[in-house]
Structure formats: structure tokens, C-alpha cells
Amino acid sequence: MRKQVFIFGLMVNLVSALYAQTDIDALRYSTPSLQGTARNIALGNTMGTIGAEVSSLSTNPAGIAKFSSTEFSLSPAISINRSSSSYLDNTTKDGKVKFQVTNLGVIIVSRYSNSTSKKWNGLKFGFALNRLANFNDEYFFNGLNTKNSLLTSYGDQLKDRDIIQSKEDAETKYPFGASIAYQLGLTTSDSLGNIYTATDSSSIQQDFTITKSGGINELAIGVASIYKEKIMFGVSIGVPIVNYTERILLKESDSQNTIDDLNNFSNLNYLKTRGVGFNLKIGIIAMPVKNLHLSLAIQTPGVLFMKDAFLTSMEVDYASLSEILTGDSPDGASKYKYIQPWKITTGAGYIHKYGLVSVEYELSDVANSKFRLNLKDAAAKNYENFVNNNIKSKYGLFHTIKAGVEFKYDPIRIRGGVQYRTSPFKSAAAPNGINTSSIIFSAGFGYRGKNFFADIAYVQTNFKELYIPYQLNSEAAKPVPIATLSTKKPTIVFTVGYKL
Amino acid sequence: MKKIIVLAVLLAGISQINFVKAVDDVYDVPVQRKAKIKQTYTQPTQSYTTPLEQTERTVSYVDEGSSTTRVSSSSFNDNQNNFQTDNNFNNDDFSGSSFGYTDRIIRFHNPSVQFNNGMNNWNNNFYDPWNSFNNNFGWNNWNNYSFTPSWTYGYNNFYNPFCNNMQIMIIQPGFNSWYNTGFNNPWNNFSWNSWNNFGNGFSPYCSNAIFNNGFSNFSGAYDNNRKNVVYTPRTGTYGNSNNSNGNNNYNKNYPSNTNSSGWNATGNTNSNSSNNVNSNTTTAPAKTNKWHNSNNNNSNSNNGNWSNPYKNNNNSNTMPSNNNNSNSNSGNNSGIRIGTRPK
Numbered sequence: 001m002r003k004q005v006f007i008f009g010l011m012v013n014l015v016s017a018l019y020a021q022t023d024i025d026a027l028r029y030s031t032p033s034l035q036g037t038a039r040n041i042a043l044g045n046t047m048g049t050i051g052a053e054v055s056s057l058s059t060n061p062a063g064i065a066k067f068s069s070t071e072f073s074l075s076p077a078i079s080i081n082r083s084s085s086s087y088l089d090n091t092t093k094d095g096k097v098k099f100q101v102t103n104l105g106v107i108i109v110s111r112y113s114n115s116t117s118k119k120w121n122g123l124k125f126g127f128a129l130n131r132l133a134n135f136n137d138e139y140f141f142n143g144l145n146t147k148n149s150l151l152t153s154y155g156d157q158l159k160d161r162d163i164i165q166s167k168e169d170a171e172t173k174y175p176f177g178a179s180i181a182y183q184l185g186l187t188t189s190d191s192l193g194n195i196y197t198a199t200d201s202s203s204i205q206q207d208f209t210i211t212k213s214g215g216i217n218e219l220a221i222g223v224a225s226i227y228k229e230k231i232m233f234g235v236s237i238g239v240p241i242v243n244y245t246e247r248i249l250l251k252e253s254d255s256q257n258t259i260d261d262l263n264n265f266s267n268l269n270y271l272k273t274r275g276v277g278f279n280l281k282i283g284i285i286a287m288p289v290k291n292l293h294l295s296l297a298i299q300t301p302g303v304l305f306m307k308d309a310f311l312t313s314m315e316v317d318y319a320s321l322s323e324i325l326t327g328d329s330p331d332g333a334s335k336y337k338y339i340q341p342w343k344i345t346t347g348a349g350y351i352h353k354y355g356l357v358s359v360e361y362e363l364s365d366v367a368n369s370k371f372r373l374n375l376k377d378a379a380a381k382n383y384e385n386f387v388n389n390n391i392k393s394k395y396g397l398f399h400t401i402k403a404g405v406e407f408k409y410d411p412i413r414i415r416g417g418v419q420y421r422t423s424p425f426k427s428a429a430a431p432n433g434i435n436t437s438s439i440i441f442s443a444g445f446g447y448r449g450k451n452f453f454a455d456i457a458y459v460q461t462n463f464k465e466l467y468i469p470y471q472l473n474s475e476a477a478k479p480v481p482i483a484t485l486s487t488k489k490p491t492i493v494f495t496v497g498y499k500l
Numbered sequence: 501m502k503k504i505i506v507l508a509v510l511l512a513g514i515s516q517i518n519f520v521k522a523v524d525d526v527y528d529v530p531v532q533r534k535a536k537i538k539q540t541y542t543q544p545t546q547s548y549t550t551p552l553e554q555t556e557r558t559v560s561y562v563d564e565g566s567s568t569t570r571v572s573s574s575s576f577n578d579n580q581n582n583f584q585t586d587n588n589f590n591n592d593d594f595s596g597s598s599f600g601y602t603d604r605i606i607r608f609h610n611p612s613v614q615f616n617n618g619m620n621n622w623n624n625n626f627y628d629p630w631n632s633f634n635n636n637f638g639w640n641n642w643n644n645y646s647f648t649p650s651w652t653y654g655y656n657n658f659y660n661p662f663c664n665n666m667q668i669m670i671i672q673p674g675f676n677s678w679y680n681t682g683f684n685n686p687w688n689n690f691s692w693n694s695w696n697n698f699g700n701g702f703s704p705y706c707s708n709a710i711f712n713n714g715f716s717n718f719s720g721a722y723d724n725n726r727k728n729v730v731y732t733p734r735t736g737t738y739g740n741s742n743n744s745n746g747n748n749n750y751n752k753n754y755p756s757n758t759n760s761s762g763w764n765a766t767g768n769t770n771s772n773s774s775n776n777v778n779s780n781t782t783t784a785p786a787k788t789n790k791w792h793n794s795n796n797n798n799s800n801s802n803n804g805n806w807s808n809p810y811k812n813n814n815n816s817n818t819m820p821s822n823n824n825n826s827n828s829n830s831g832n833n834s835g836i837r838i839g840t841r842p843k
Contacts, residue, residue, distance in 0.1 A: 052525035068525050175836050183838055315841075323840040330835030351527060411522035448522040499523060 023390040030341050030369040032132035032216050034058050035102040037075050038455035038495040042444025043404030044417020046358040049295040049347035054105030057128045057220035060283035060297035061234030064126040065224035067107045073497030075103035080490050087483040088143025096138040102131040102493050121226045133216040135244050139485050142207040148477040149199035153470035154178035155187050158195045176312045180327040184316045198262045205255035214243040232285040242275035263317040270311050277304030293349040302340035341368040355407040366395035366424045394429040413446035434464045455495040462488050
């Protein structure tokens, strides 16, 4: 019963793959979902329409116009990641616990009076650090692959005569993968240029460990006021701060003892992305009838200045050697700009003496996000166009419908909320087998005193990913096994605050 | 269920504490703040009471101007001292410096724009706008050896993974004109005109090297200031759709490996490369020693029947060299570092 009350939601997210970074990066950074205070989370992220909520600086900054006094709030949270991964008929579980802060906010009210003699009723300034995304995930899965190996994929790359035309080419031109394997003897060639791999036609035990961490925080600074007690206006500047780290470790072992000399090898792909940017949000909340709120907010396309650091590291254990051979790629680095898509949010809310209800609709176009590489040579431009075309062809309009309700019995508040997010994929590009739309339920309680207030919220996000470890061109070696990664990410958020 | 009841009772109990005034801006109509009352200070009325008794004192008169005792003015003397000190320009605060006052004025009040490239043979090459009329270039000592022809940096293979034994000249000035492209021109900023036009400017990588991370013909930019760093986007080769079967893969059209252009091709056609089938896997063989394999079965006969191509056709059956420590990645110009660690 309690699970039915508290555990909600299925968010089937996206599909990822080894090395599949760029257009998936776009998806990762273009569809954040504000978390903010416990009250906002519990109400399904709809407080931007109601107002008097510091989180609204990241959605509808007009909402801070409703504050009557200076206020501080802090929202620590605990997120418990529980993953279940299915790969080659094996199901494994993993998990991760992460502490974070979903909101830190200050509202400064210069003056507030109900005097009707003045058109503009005081200025309200707000500063908030809001959590927009939580990337913390951990997966472990394994299985016996009888069809192919990572080396099969590397071998395919080395067979490309457009790129690999000599032994030296094989040693150098894929320094983040195939060339390391070649130098370590995991792939080799004959004098004619035929490429062979150590795992050809062998069954190989594959063990994957994927660790993701980081998130997106947004520093929002805004100002708002009320005009004739009827319309709230607000504007804020958002400074999103991206922090994403990913480690994908694949260990392949000759568990069947069918491969000459090779005991096992491992391939670690490491990626660290850091970025900071800015965007502008303009919001309005109208109150045409007493207690009725109508809201509209626009977020401009934002610019994120991104920096990637990445490398590949391999280790090989040969039976004939007394030491482990290691091979490390050079340190990959990339600087680029990422253009976040615009976002429009509209909503309606009604406030009653016994509670409130609020609904919001949010529209964004993921296809409008794009990358701008800092490198200017023709090949970089070519790749930039390729990635951006990929984004346009895969992704489309992204709708989010949100609703929240709060019951008030002073000083207690009881809340519930729901968010429905459509698939960001275009139907033709959507992955088969999983639903990429999502629904998130949330609930919470609150206490309001004269100065002190406290809230607690529970939200559970469930999602599924398909993970394609590598891709092959050799038909004979297909198919590549696909891992299904199921994640339950319950999060408990606390908010404590004080009104002056 | 029991816990739900407990929870309900608890909530009901908490609700009884609503004697506390709840302040919630969501519901509350804004309350007029109490106007700050300006407290006016009222002067207390003081009653004046005439003192009952006054005491009269007599003070003797002293005429200061008639004093014959001169008191020396310390401030006057101080000024004298300061004046003398100021004239002594050899005795200044920079006594430990070799610069005298005049030198300091000249050097620091009329500075030239000065920069040099560390290791050149001329230690005092600087651009001096005040003397620029002396020559066409504004460099105080301008000749063929002022700049980096004397400062070529010998990149080893590890440091420059793109070309073997390449010498990179950081700045290659043209001797004929300031406006030679790719030339360190302070008016036009440093630039290189073309990645592939190495002769005229600074190209940090060899034009025929392709640094490929899965994207055909993508060239990375090598950072010569940080060892072994490659500026390149992460060119993921794999799409995120499982229904595309490679349709979203940029490299989906790998050429079929017919070996028509295989390296060291002898003219033989070999169509078996991509589908070699190892038939030796029905029973698990004993682990053979790859690295010390005598490789005596390598006939390169190209008959399409490699019994175990991985084992038998490895011509270069030698361990990769360890370049982690030597920093001389001989034979490895990719930036890949090969090493070992104990098992």
C-alpha cells in the first residue's frame, strides 16, 4: 500500500552506447528537470505558476515577486540509485548512494505593502543554486559472448582501407581504441594487411562496470515585482554548471580457455566533462481573478562552454608474460560550445484557503540544440555538421505536463505531484523495445511556522536505458548484445528555511 | 496498516500545534508592514538652578611674547633634513638595486614593449616602439638569428606523436616582410595560415597524420604545451538506436575488406580477410606462447585457409616496447603509451 502511495513512476529514458557521446550528450544536457526545494519537487515542479518559491528562479522568475519578506532556504537530498542490468540472459544488480543539495536560495525583499496607491509593489531579488539534473548511476553486468568481442569492433576499424593502409597506420590512427589494442598485440596483421583479432570465433566472458557521476546545477539570479497587485513580472539570469564524469570498464576474459596465450584484457574509457554557460528567463504570472494564477515563462537558448577530457586505457594479461601489459591513449581534450534549446512554460493555478492546485505545460525542442566545435579546420566542421544533423534527425519537440496539489491545514501541508515527459526522440529514431516517455510521481509534507519552515519530499524516477557496447560491420559477427539497464532512483529531499 | 494509523495520529497531533501562526506567502495576503514610527527626540526640560555659591579664582598674567627663551622649531629642522635627503639621489630606497634613480625613471617610466622567446641566442630581443624608426621592423636587433631559427625544439616521438624525428620550429619568421603569413606579427597576432601548409607557419602536427577517433579523416590538434594531449572531439561512432543497425553510424560504410589495397600487396587477391573462421576451437588447446612464438608457420601463402590467423600470421611477433619511462616512444608515434605493471 505504501509502495503504491510512494513509489511511482516509470521514466524510460534513453539509449546509450560505448563511445556514443555527442548526440547523447545533447540529449543529456537539453532535457534537465528542475528539482529545487522539497515543496517544488513534491508539487511536481509546478511552483513556478503559484509563486513564492525560490526554485522558480530557474523556471518562472516572476514567482519570487510574491515573497513578502526576506527568506533563506537549504535543501539537502539523498539519492539512492538501484540498478538492475540485463545482458546476455544475465541479470545483475548494483547501486549507489549520493548526497547532494538540490537548492540553496536567498530571497531579499526590499519592501512589500498592500498599498494600492503604488503601481509597482517593491522589488524582490533572488539568488538560488538549483539542481537541474542528477547523473549519478552505477551499473554492473556481464555474460558469455559467443559471437563477438570488443576486439571484433576494433578489428573492423583496422580493416578500413580508407584509413588504415600500413602497419604504422594500424598502430597510430585509432589512438583511443583500436590502435592501443594493436600495439598490445590484441589485434595483429599479416604482410598483406589482413587484420586478425585474438578473440576471433571465441567465446569470451564480458564484464562491464559503468559509473556515472555529476549533475547540472544552475546559479540563478533574478529580480521581480508586482504591478498593481495583478501581474507579477520577473527576469533571471541562469548560469548552468555542468559536471559529468563517466567510466566504462570492460573486462574480457578467456573463461573457456579457447584463446592462445590471452588470459584477459580490460578496456577503460574515461570521460570528464565540465561546462558553464548562461541563459535568460523571463516570466509573468497574471492574476485576472482573485486566487487564479496564469503563468508564462520563456527561457532563451543558452550557451554552455564545455570542456571534455577523455582517455582510453587498456591492460592485457598474457599467460606467457610475467607482467601485465598496459596501453594508454594520449589525453584527449576537446573544447566546444553547446547551445541549449529554448523552453516555454505556461501554467494555471488556483489557490484556496484549504490548499492549491497547479498545472503546467512545458515545451522544448531538443532538435534545436547544437554543438559548435572550437576547432575550425574542415574536418572539425564536417564532424560538427554530422553531429548536429544527427541531433536534428533523432530528436524533436519535448513536451512535459506537470500537475501538483497541496492541502493546507495550518501549519501542516500535504502535497502530491506528477510529471509526464514525452519521448525526446522522433518516432523514426526512437529505440525499439523500450518506452522513452516517462512519468514521475512525487509526494511530501511541510510545516510552516511564523518564521521557520521545513518540508520533505519523496520522488522516484525510474528509467531504462539500452546500452550498446560496440558496433560491428562484419555481418558474420553480429549481433552485438544489447544491455538493458533499469534504474530506480528514489530521492528524499529536505528543505529547511527561515523567514525574516 | 498499523504504521499508517500511527502516522495519522502523529499528524493529527502535530496539527494541534497550530497555535503557531503559520506564515506562508503562497496563501497569505500581503500584510501591510507596520510603518516605522520615527521617534522624535524631545529635549527634556531642564530646570536651571542657580548655584548657591560661586568660588572666584585669581589667575596670574604671563606675557608670552616677552619670553627670552627660544624654543627651536623641530618641524623646521625636519624640513631641512628632508630637503637634504631628497637631494641625495644616490641614497634611495633601492639601495640594493643596481638601478639608480635616473635609471629607474628611464626604465620604468619609459618602458618598451619587451618580450623574448626564452632560449634564443640573443638575450635582449625586445620590441621597442620608441626606436622603431631605426628600422622597418621595430626590433632592436633584427637579423636572421634573432628568432627561432636559433630556437628549434627537438621534439622526440613521444612529445610529437605525429611525425617521426620532426623538428618543429615554433616561429619561423620570414625575412622579407612583416606580413609573411604564419609569422609572429604583433599587429596581427599569432596565427597559422593553414594546418597543411607547414612551411609558412606553425603547424603542430604533421599534415599527413590523421588523428582519428572513429571519424574518417578527422585531424586532431596537438597541444605542444601539454605533453601528450590531443584536441579532438569525441567522435562517437555508434548511434543510440538499437533499431538502426548501424544507420546512425558515421562509419557504417566500412569498405569491404577485399584487400585490394592491402599494404605490401603482392598483387595477389585475397578475399578471405574479413570472415576468417577459426576452426581450431572445438577443443580447448593449451595456451601457447604468443610472444615467443617462433612464427614458423607464417607462409603468407594467401590461400584463404589460415588455420589460426591470429597465432600464425603475426609477422611482428615481438613485444611492444615500453615507452612509459623512456619518453622515447620509438616506433610509436600515436601518443599511445605502452608499459607494464606486475601481475
